[in-house]
Amino acid sequence: MSRSLRRGALAATAIVFSVAALSACGAGNDAQTLEIRPDNAAVTVDDVKIQNALVITQPEPGVKGPAVVSATVFNNGGLPQTIDAIRLPGSASLVKLQAADGSGRIVVPAHGSVVIGGAGNASAVIENGASSTRDGDAQKVVFKLSRTGDVALNAFVVPAKSYFKDYGPTVVPAPPAAPETTPSATASPSGDAGHGAETPATGETTPAGH
Structure with missing residues (x-):
């Protein structure tokens, strides 16, 4: 066999061996480790x-x-x-x-x-x-x-x-929005002592002491 033919035979053998080795690795129990992770x-x-x-x-x-x-x-x-x-x-x-x-x-x-x-x-x-x-x-x-x-x-x-x-950790929920506040109604001033008291029926005032 000529020198060139011997070189070609050795190269072909090396390629077959490499493909067989890779195929054996991929077919084993750890084949999934070849995935990108x-x-x-x-x-x-x-x-x-x-x-x-x-x-x-x-x-x-x-x-x-x-x-x-x-x-x-x-x-x-x-x-x-x-x-x-x-x-x-x-x-x-x-x-x-x-x-x-x-x-x-x-x-x-x-x-x-x-x-x-x-x-x-x-x-x-x-x-x-x-x-x-x-x-x-x-x-x-x-x-x-x-x-x-x-x-x-x-x-x-x-x-x-x-x-x-x-x-990972549980997502932390956003804090609840603060409730909107409405202005409270202004309370009517009550009658002061000595200045008369408002009568429930008519709203008219009567002098204190009567």
């Missing part, structure tokens, strides 16, 4: 992995109200852990945690995971979210777990729209 923060410390971490604000700019932290927390260890706190360094805002059932701490089961944010899931609500976060920033978020300790990462700050609508 926003980049979200993730970190792994010991047995804990946190991914898809976001700070989600009100959907419309300028609206005052809470924001939320959304994330999925994995526990690859053999013992359950609790999320004891979530902090936003550099911000004075508190993050209120609530388990999915509305009571107790958020528990990450052994060899399991917990979702924070969205209907039916645990929640992490940032009080005064509008004043402590700004859309487009990367906000440092620290998860404090009972066994692993602090796990920190930078989460994107996004409004509750598009991909994030179902995981």
Whole structure:
């Protein structure tokens, strides 16, 4: 076989191998990961992995109200852990945690995971979210777990729209408009003592003392 033919055969083999490898990746269980999705923060410390971490604000700019932290927390260890706190360094805002059932701490089961944010899931609500976060920033978020300790990462700050609508805070309703006031009727002056009193029937006055 000539040298040129050998080069052509090798090139064809390389192309077939590349197409086969791509087809195998696309047909696997993770084929949907090839879809275009926003980049979200993730970190792994010991047995804990946190991914898809976001700070989600009100959907419309300028609206005052809470924001939320959304994330999925994995526990690859053999013992359950609790999320004891979530902090936003550099911000004075508190993050209120609530388990999915509305009571107790958020528990990450052994060899399991917990979702924070969205209907039916645990929640992490940032009080005064509008004043402590700004859309487009990367906000440092620290998860404090009972066994692993602090796990920190930078989460994107996004409004509750598009991909994030179902995981964001409830829209704060506009305050009700103040009721219109009408001028009250001027009360008729009552008769003063010593100047006569008005009679109910005729409106005529009679001298006092008579």
